[in-house]
Amino acid sequence: MSGRKIGEVILDLQNISLRFGGVKALTNISFDVREHEVRAIIGPNGAGKSSMLNVINGVYHPQEGRINFRGEERRKMEPHMAAMQGIARTFQNIALFKGMTVLDNVMTGRITKMKANFLEQAIRIGRAGREEVEHRKKVEEVIDFLEIQHIRKTPVGRLPYGLQKRVELARALAAEPSMLLLDEPMAGMNVEEKQDMCRFILDVNDQFGTTIVLIEHDMGVVMDISDRVVVLDYGKKIGDGTPDEVRNNQEVIAAYLGVAH
Amino acid sequence: MPEMASSRAGDTFPRLLFYHGQVRGDKTAMREKHLGIWQSWTWSEVAEQVRALACGLAGMGFKRGDNLAIIGDNRPRLYMTMAAVQCLGGVPVPLYQDAVANEMLFVLQDAGIRFALVEDQEQVDKLLELKGQMPELEHLVYDDPRGMRHYNQPFIHDVEALMAMGRIHNQNHPDFLDGEVALGTCDDVSVMLYTSGTTGKPKGVCLTHKAFISAARGGIAFDGLTANEDILSYLPMAWVGDHLFSFAQAMVAGFAINCPESGETVMTDLREIGPTYYFAPPRVFENLLTQVMIRMEDASAIKQKMFHFFMAVARRSGAEILDGKPVAFSDRLLYLLGNFFVFGPLKNVLGLSRVRVAYTAGAAIGPDLFRFYRSIGINLKQLYGQTETCAYVCLQPDGQVKFDSVGKPAPGVEVKIADNGEILVKGPMLLKEYYKRPEATAESINADGYFMTGDAGLFDDEGHLKIIDRAKDVGKLSNGAMYAPNYIENKLKFFQYIKEAVVFGDRRDMVCAFINIDIGAVGNWAERRGIAYSGYADLASRQEVYGLIQECIEQVNAGLVGEGMLADSQIHRFLILHKELDPDDDELTRTRKVRRSFVAEKYAVLVDALYSGKTSQFIETQVRFEDGRTGKVAADLQIRDVKTYPVVRHAA
Structure with missing residues (x-):
């Protein structure tokens, strides 16, 4: 029923690595976001999801990798510059x-x-x-x-x-904003509040054409509202694709459900 | 109200509307808060928009005698649609906007709806869901375009487009609408309101222009209302009270109606508008008072002292001052001071500073609650009426307000009591008929032309009507004593801690009760005592809460024992339900009346447990969430015995 058209790639992240001292938060991650789409980043706790968002809006500066936003190679960027470029966000801990x-x-x-x-x-x-x-x-x-x-x-x-x-x-x-970053918008909500929030996210995306990148724990929600999903585990990308593709990805299943050794 | 040019000029709502459009064209007729700002429409603007709506509807094929469903919150556009439909000789059928799709189906089918005008996407979705079951639905018009961009079905229209079409139609046929309006007569049906269906399927009550206009005229004269009143229109449009106050009386007197920004902002909007004429069911007054009391408990010690001191003055003499009765000079002085320091600011906070007349009806109001509002100088009165009588049977006259009666018969209304205690009513405001239900019409109007209200009541020495119960609900205990369940339930509900009560006792040897606690009031009570709880079910099962409710019930028993024929109706045992009774689970009607027999059947195990002397009972219940999904809640409910008082029998 949606009338929005998913457009060109507007945000392209190539081989991003982020370290805090000796801790590797993100290792060699590449993915892109297309105009007008709902893009989800999922993964178990500590997978590096929030770090990824922080890289996108310039809170963290990755040691390696390239970020291209709307055709412009981005060097060091501060959060307020991201805001000026039309990137807005919400936080996990309000x-x-x-x-x-x-x-x-x-x-x-x-x-x-x-x-x-x-x-x-x-x-x-x-x-x-x-x-x-x-x-x-x-x-x-x-x-x-x-x-x-x-x-x-x-x-x-x-x-x-x-x-x-x-x-x-x-x-x-x-x-x-032209791009909205949502860090766990539905954490700690009851079923009804989650439904409302889903509706608002879809409405924003539909009515204003806002590109949405969201992190979420609730798999049901993610699979329902996202166009494409990227899956992180221990700072590495283990899956990327449509909700159906990700659902059937063996590595993703193993990361979420654990695997018999 | 100024004299009209001819005797026909003001006898239908469209003629009234165009009359106001001419004589007070630049005065405000409607307001609505949108994007944080009050927008207003003058009478001439309303007349123009109604013309556009009506011509647009006619252009779509709406004809004399057609019914049009109106579903949504109170919005100027929806009130205008009512008038537009009436211009064309059609009948508007407002529906309760919070009903789920399936509940609407019966009314939509019964009324043979071909046209519907609804507020927003939510309501459009409901009708689309039902479209398969009602093939006769031809056109669906929406008011708020939000979220509607992708609905490209050819039968769904934006109201703006409809009006644009209507304006062109009006230009091409400038005499068309005036001709249609001239065809209308005062005996045409002006609106169809469905009964809430407390008993069986809802019935469409057909009310004529004449009925509503005479009810409105009577009320306006009775309370001296003028064209300068402001009223807040926030109660469901499908309810007869809203139709009388926000549509009929506004159209007759020419005063302004004000629509809130959203259902949740009503309290803020009330303060901003400061209505001069206000109507609310008792639960709204109750919520207001509860909020005041909760905030007072958090106030500083000085403020609390001041509040309690002056409230004592108000209790002693406030109501008497309002009624113009003699009061000691010292009290009069203290009341003036109190008005300056406490009552005035309080009324201001409540948004009731400008109120000249306030009414309540729909359910019984607690004497303490009623007295509170009157004592701080708000002229709160009760009225009595049904959908079938345009909500107009009895009104309390200024200066003669009693807490336990609903006042005297309104101007033009004749009231008498039948032998079985049933209240019978006659007057110009009676219904024309039930839609397509001649047998129901015949059953409800007797050979002498009296409408049988189904309520049991009696007149007191001063000619005030007192309502006891529904005539058919009045039963007998196994010992033959009279048993009036609503009467007892209302007494229980007068306690702020009790939200709903359902009592049982017909043809049984004693009276027992289900209780729903008021989560706000009891929650606050528990907080102050440091009782932790996780939610309704947990709080409801607390020993302390059971103790609190038990005290309330014992007070009711103490009162009942002194009421002669009702002394045997004292409550012997009770339990607190683990979930709140909810219209979504069919336990309450949409107007929040308990469907007693349904509840008795659904919770049959609990009723059995009450009468079999058990001290606890396990129950599992299905609940329906707002989105239509269902879930289960289970609980082990305790049952308590209550102290009753010995009945003193007078020798006959």
Whole structure:
């Protein structure tokens, strides 16, 4: 039923290796992400999934390998540069401002789009006022999209976990990203919350054409919503392909279910 | 309300609408909060949009006498659709929007729905699911385009496209719609509302323009409502109360309706709008009060002291001041101070500062709850009515509000009590008929033209009607004493800790009860006592909670023993259910009334255990989740005996 068209490769990772001292987090990993697709990274605990996301948005700098984003070879990159290029993300252990309201938290997602300088914003003169109205409008659209109107003015710290996750997604969406990195968006949720989250992820992908890279533990969820899946184990890639291909991959089965020695 | 040009001018809703469009075209008719901002439509804008909708529907082939299903939350576009359908001489049929697809099927088939206008993708999906079973469905129009991009079935339309089509149609045939409106008469059916189906299959109640307009006029005159009222429209559109308050009365008086942003933001929207005229079922008032009390417990000591001091003043004299009765000067002074420090800010927080008249109905309201709102100066009153009577039979007049009655017969309504205690009603607001059910119509209206409400009641010395129970529910205990289950259940539900109660006793030797605790109130109570619990089932099985509920029941028994003929109905044994009764499991109706016989059958083992003297019973129950999947919950329920009071028999 989907009308979106999966396009060209926009992110290409070649032979990525990442070490922390003597610990090899990622070893010689290559995979790509196509425009408009939902790409999942799965693997057992400690497989290197979050490290992979951190490499993509520039938190970690791999010692080896090449990253090509939208045709540009990327050298050293900092997270804010990734944000400027249209990559937004959410975190495994929710990173919101707990004392601030949902609205203010989502507003911070617009930071890269704000042009008024600090002084203008502080005393709200000139373009700062106009900009705020525009940003607020965009933020309200996101709030409407994720159906969180009822908690608009609630401090984030008072919200249950499932809703906080949704607020984090809202903040990422407020940046109007072309690529969205989601780190375990459904961890710790009940069945109903998971279903809602799946629906939102698919809606974002469908309505805005946002490319989505997600890490997830819940295999059922991954297999249902992803176009392609890459499987990591102990920092190595052991599978890559459509959900069906991955499901039938012997190495993947062994990594997940264990293997008789 | 100003005089109308001719006697026909205001006798149907479309004529009323176009009248308001002319005389108060620039006044606000509807508001809805969207993207965080209140959007408004004036009467002339509403009239224009209704015209476009109506012409668009006509262009699609909608004809006089057709029924159109309306499914969704309260939204201006859906209210406009009702008027548009009426313009064409059709009948709008609003459905409960939270019903699952299969529950809707019966009504959709019964009403022979060819056209439906629904709110969003969720409702479209439900109708698509049913499409195979209702081939007569020809056109499906949606209001909110979100998520609808890939629905390319030719019979699904965007309402904007429909209206664009209608505007062209209107340009080409400028006299068409006025001609259609002129054809309408006040005896046409204006709306069809389905009964909730507490007893058997839902029945379509056909109500005429005349019925609803006379009910609306009566209510407006009774409470002195004007065109300047603001009302929050948040109760299901399929419910007769919402149709009376948000549609009929707004159309007659010309006041503004306000639609909330979403179902979950109602409390915030209430505060922002500050309605002057407010309607809510008792459970909404109860939730509000519970929230206030919970927040008060977290307030600082000074605030708590102030609150309790002035609440005591309000309890003593608040209701009397509201009723204009004499009150000691010192209390009057203290009440003024209290109003400044406590009641005023409290009403403001609740969004009720501007309320002139508030009504509650649909279920019995607890005396403490009722008194609370009245004592802080909110003119909360009760009314009584059914779907079949446009929710208009009895109203409590200002200054004569009693906690245990529903007031006096409303203007134009005649009420009498039959020999078996059943309440009979006659007046212009009665239903025309049940849709395609002549035998049911004949059964419910007697030879003298009285509608038989099915409720048992009596008039007190001052002519106020008091409702006891459903006439058919009133039974007898095995010793012949009268037994009124709803009456007892309501007494139980007046405790904030008890959310639902189901009692048994007809043709039995004693009364026993199932209890559902209120997870909010009991949860808070448990927290304060440091009782840890994991969820509803766990909390419900706690000894401490059983003790708490037992105390409540003993208080009810103490009250019942003094009520003469109901003294034998004291509750002897009870248990707390391991799951909340839920409309999704068919245990409650969509209006949250207990389906007693269904519950009795489903939990037959538990009923047997209550009457066989066991102290615990194992039960496994199927539950249905919101997405339609099912699961099982099991529990070992304890059963407790309750203290009862000896019945003193007066010598006859």
